[in-house]
Amino acid sequence: MKKLIIDLDDTITEKGFIRMVNEFLEADYEQEDSGTYYVNDLIPNERMDEWVKFFEDRNVYDYANIIEGAKETIKKLTEKYDVYIATSFVFRDKPEISGKIAYDKFNFIIKEFPFLNMRNIIMINNKDMLEADIRVDDSMKKLKGDAELKLLFTAYHNKNISDDELSKEGITRVNTWNEIEKILL
Ligand SMILES: [Mg+2]
Known part of the structure; x- marks a missing residue:
């Protein structure tokens, strides 16, 4: 075969990451809004540590x-x-x-x-x-x-x-x- x-x-x-990002930012972004492959580029730098913790505590496939x-x-x-x-x-x-x-x-x-x-x-x-x-x-x-x-x-x-x-x-x-x-x- x-x-x-x-x-x-x-x-x-699809859409697991963007739904997580939106929940984290309390926003309503579309995937295209990041302008890149990485929708996590929507996260402001100063909130990166907080985002990583948020991500680590969840399963992206619960959102996808x-x-x-x-x-x-x-x-x-x-x-x-x-x-x-x-x-x-x-x-x-x-x-x-x-x-x-x-x-x-x-x-x-x-x-x-x-x-x-x-x-x-x-x-x-x-x-x-x-x-x-x-x-x-x-x-x-x-x-x-x-x-x-x-x-x-x-x-x-x-x-x-x-x-x-x-x-x-x-x-x-x-x-x-x-x-x-x-x-x-
Ligand atoms: Mg892929």
């Missing part, structure tokens, strides 16, 4: 939702592909607490995707170290590395990347899990 590597945050789940169709499609994909979920876990604002994030990610994945082989859950930051036939990710940077097919999942931070730029990198944009299903199944 072909090896298919799927990202977690903003590919399978699963993107429509992801669960159903991934279940079908496991019948045809060797499916892996590969996800970064080092928390930029305080790397020392990343162990907890890995723990929360693992528990979330096995709870929501019980049909997945637990041994196919990979915590990694440099995904280009992984061999894959197909990659699905919302980050262009993380689609580096060989693969016969690379799918960029549309997210708030990648909407402005042109099709030209994508095709230069051999990447195809997908907007929904339904589109992924049409391509891969």
Whole structure:
């Protein structure tokens, strides 16, 4: 079976971070408002320590939702592909607490995707170290590395990347899990 590597945050789940940031700041920001990949850039510097503590006491997956169709499609994909979920876990604002994030990610994945082989859950930051036939990710940077097919999942931070730029990198944009299903199944 072909090896298919799927990202977690903003590919399978969405909006966990922004909902946490909004609760912390008592604000009503949209993800796009940060202007970057990191919605935590909305946190003022002087509140960073307080934010880290807030984050550490909570589980971002209690705030996130699963993107429509992801669960159903991934279940079908496991019948045809060797499916892996590969996800970064080092928390930029305080790397020392990343162990907890890995723990929360693992528990979330096995709870929501019980049909997945637990041994196919990979915590990694440099995904280009992984061999894959197909990659699905919302980050262009993380689609580096060989693969016969690379799918960029549309997210708030990648909407402005042109099709030209994508095709230069051999990447195809997908907007929904339904589109992924049409391509891969
Ligand atoms: Mg992601």
